[in-house]
Amino acid sequence: MKGVYYIMTVKKIQFTGADVIEDIKKFVGIVSLSSHEIDVVSGRYVVDAKSIMGLFSLDLSVPLTLVVHSEECDDVIEKLKKFIAE
Numbered sequence: 001m002k003g004v005y006y007i008m009t010v011k012k013i014q015f016t017g018a019d020v021i022e023d024i025k026k027f028v029g030i031v032s033l034s035s036h037e038i039d040v041v042s043g044r045y046v047v048d049a050k051s052i053m054g055l056f057s058l059d060l061s062v063p064l065t066l067v068v069h070s071e072e073c074d075d076v077i078e079k080l081k082k083f084i085a086e
Contacts, residue, residue, distance in 0.1 A: 007071040012085040013040070014063045024060070027083055028052045034076045037069040 017023040031038050031049045038049035042064050047054030049066065058064060063085050068076060077084070 009068040009073050011066045012063050013066045013083045014085040015060050024055050030079045036073055039067045041065040
């Protein structure tokens with residue numbers, strides 16, 4: 001039996017700005033321009049990172065996990081640098 005392997009890039013993100021609503025709008029604007037499939041994970045919940053409603057359904061006060069379903073996504077990660085938690 002052959003296995004199926006998924007290649008993805010995983011980063012921790014957090015919205016810590018004074019205006020979380022504007023940060024979410026900027027975040028969605030950036031990921032919406034990407035051709036990659038991108039998800040945001042919070043506990044057992046997974047939402048499409050391109051969905052502003054999906055993101056607002058999560059607890060934005062805690063760090064979230066960004067999952068880009070691609071290995072070659074340096075361009076998107078660079079644009080999202082403001083939101084990546086170190």
